Amino acid sequence: MEQPLVKNAFDVLEVRKDFPILSELPYGKPLVYFDNAATSQKPQVVIDALVNYYTHYNANVHRGVHFLSQKASDAFDGVREKVRGFINAASEREIIFVRGTTEGVNLVAATYGRKNIRQGDTILVSAMEHHANIVPWQLLCEEKGARLNVIPMNDQGELVLDTLDKLLNDNCKFVAVSHTANSLGTINPIKEIIAKSHSKNIPVLVDGAQAVAHDEVDVQDLDCDFFVFSAHKMLGPTGIGAVYGKLHLLEEMPPYHGGGEMIKSVSFKGTTWNDVPYKFEAGTPNIADVIAMGAAIDYWNTIDRSGAHEQEAELLNYCTTLLADIPSVRIIGTAKNKASVISFIVDKVNAMDVGMFLDTKGIAVRTGQHCAEPVMDWFGIPGTIRASFMFYNTKEEIDFFIEQLKKAIQLLAV
Amino acid sequence: MRTISEIENEIIDDFALFDTWEEKYQYIIEIGQKLKPLAVEFKIDENKIKGCQSSVWLTANENNGIIEFFADSDSVFVKGEIALLMEVLSNQSPEAIVNTELGFIDQIGLRSHMAQTRANGLAAMIKQMKLYAVGFQHKNV
Numbered sequence: 001m002e003q004p005l006v007k008n009a010f011d012v013l014e015v016r017k018d019f020p021i022l023s024e025l026p027y028g029k030p031l032v033y034f035d036n037a038a039t040s041q042k043p044q045v046v047i048d049a050l051v052n053y054y055t056h057y058n059a060n061v062h063r064g065v066h067f068l069s070q071k072a073s074d075a076f077d078g079v080r081e082k083v084r085g086f087i088n089a090a091s092e093r094e095i096i097f098v099r100g101t102t103e104g105v106n107l108v109a110a111t112y113g114r115k116n117i118r119q120g121d122t123i124l125v126s127a128m129e130h131h132a133n134i135v136p137w138q139l140l141c142e143e144k145g146a147r148l149n150v151i152p153m154n155d156q157g158e159l160v161l162d163t164l165d166k167l168l169n170d171n172c173k174f175v176a177v178s179h180t181a182n183s184l185g186t187i188n189p190i191k192e193i194i195a196k197s198h199s200k201n202i203p204v205l206v207d208g209a210q211a212v213a214h215d216e217v218d219v220q221d222l223d224c225d226f227f228v229f230s231a232h233k234m235l236g237p238t239g240i241g242a243v244y245g246k247l248h249l250l251e252e253m254p255p256y257h258g259g260g261e262m263i264k265s266v267s268f269k270g271t272t273w274n275d276v277p278y279k280f281e282a283g284t285p286n287i288a289d290v291i292a293m294g295a296a297i298d299y300w301n302t303i304d305r306s307g308a309h310e311q312e313a314e315l316l317n318y319c320t321t322l323l324a325d326i327p328s329v330r331i332i333g334t335a336k337n338k339a340s341v342i343s344f345i346v347d348k349v350n351a352m353d354v355g356m357f358l359d360t361k362g363i364a365v366r367t368g369q370h371c372a373e374p375v376m377d378w379f380g381i382p383g384t385i386r387a388s389f390m391f392y393n394t395k396e397e398i399d400f401f402i403e404q405l406k407k408a409i410q411l412l413a414v
Numbered sequence: 415m416r417t418i419s420e421i422e423n424e425i426i427d428d429f430a431l432f433d434t435w436e437e438k439y440q441y442i443i444e445i446g447q448k449l450k451p452l453a454v455e456f457k458i459d460e461n462k463i464k465g466c467q468s469s470v471w472l473t474a475n476e477n478n479g480i481i482e483f484f485a486d487s488d489s490v491f492v493k494g495e496i497a498l499l500m501e502v503l504s505n506q507s508p509e510a511i512v513n514t515e516l517g518f519i520d521q522i523g524l525r526s527h528m529a530q531t532r533a534n535g536l537a538a539m540i541k542q543m544k545l546y547a548v549g550f551q552h553k554n555v
Contacts, residue, residue, distance in 0.1 A: 027435055027436060350468055350488050350490065352468055352491065356439060356491055357439065357443075360434075360440075382468075382469075412443070412490050
């Protein structure tokens with residue numbers, strides 16, 4: 001196989017050239033994009049992949065005998081192997097294409113969950129889950145008469161595993177935990193949680209939405225049973241993502257949606273299902289975005305990942321230090337092991353006011369609850385300001401952000 | 415007494431002095447900072463407007479067929495918005511408030527800078543002001 005060309009040392013200015021949007025000028029000012037935990041920006045190769053597909057070989061896959069359909073099918077099918085490699089799954093049959101993390105969790109809840117969860121069972125999630133990894137399980141619990149249990153967290157925003165053994169009791173039949181929390185940036189000790197759960201024969205779903213953008217993921221090493229993620233947080237397009245599931249689990253699971261592509265044969269007497277993973281992929285797939293997700297993975301393979309990781313660690317460290325110097329700022333989520341996400345509040349200043357002020361300067365941050373209302377409730381705050389970095393961000397951007405934040409505080413303090 | 419549309423036109427003229435969103439934002443913040451704080455006894459759940467990302471309290475009085483609004487928020491920007499709404503809708507009759515369309519928000523270019531949640535919040539404030547007006551209208555029948 002042809003080795004991808006890896007750029008030698010990590011050069012942030014060089015890397016920034018790959019992302020055309022970083023040259024945009026909102027309100028005529030240089031864009032400072034610190035909302036990467038909501039969605040990452042896209043390198044030109046991902047944008048090109050979308051345009052090329054629609055310009056040169058748009059056709060439905062797996063159906064036509066013609067040239068375009070063949071070409072589209074080849075490109076589409078090739079991505080399953082790329083995704084497999086990206087998270088180091090054992091087989092490409094373990095990769096199911098879905099719309100994103102949210103649909104991924106729903107798929108597992110609706111198939112594995114419906115088949116295996118019974119009245120009186122419990123499903124264990126963590127206190128720092130975002131809504132996508134809470135609500136599908138609540139729906140399942142409601143349907144089955146099961147109950148949701150929660151792994152607690154401490155003041156730093158770290159999971160407290162002291163009670164894990166007790167929570168993993170005979171009633172517990174499933175664990176769903178995020179690898180990295182979007183609201184706080186905490187990287188959870190997911191391997192330990194998986195190992196403990198497995199010692200009680202309880203399967204584990206890992207919500208990898210944030211993790212795939214910051215760390216290299218190896219699902220075999222983690223030994224998780226399911227892993228779900230979205231392409232758009234890892235430089236790919238919106239509307240596409242994947243579910244990884246261990247093959248023997250996927251084979252036992254009932255289908256998700258019914259329709260074309262997921263069947264072997266259909267008659268009015270009955271229908272037989274297609275093989276895994278097609279059993280879970282009814283209808284015409286999101287061909288363009290699958291192909292562009294493949295381009296995003298190709299791009300990851302061309303950059304110096306440890307260099308990118310170091311850059312993010314440095315940005316996190318730098319910004320944390322500067323924020324800590326502002327007396328009225330309180331960082332929410334101070335776990336030892338964090339991804340490049342900083343949530344904070346400012347004494348006597350409304351988070352949304354700060355977000356809007358920064359927006360007028362061309363700085364994009366997120367304010368509010370970050371789709372994690374229970375996390376905000378736990379800290380007793382209405383919401384935070386969140387700055388989240390990607391390897392293409394710079395220290396100079398952080399300097400500007402801090403300077404403007406100080407101005408905002410001066411202007412807005414009541 | 416100036417009519418609602420006369421006041422709206424004055425606000426539109428004021429905002430026409432600003433070219434950029436940054437200037438408009440600063441101006442709204444200034445207006446918000448000038449808004450008289452609401453007394454603590456009015457900052458109760460009953461007066462809280464639902465559908466706002468930040469907390470907004472709104473109450474109203476009626477005297478001789480004229481309504482006066484009082485409001486506060488934990489967001490200075492929202493205080494600015496509500497101060498603008500109060501400038502337009504306070505000291506008007508219930509009928510005038512119920513029947514107005516409020517075109518100035520679009521015309522000063524406020525809505526184009528708003529996330530959906532914020533736009534919903536603004537809509538919720540206007541709705542609540544109109545509900546007060548409807549309430550006073552019926553009281554007087």
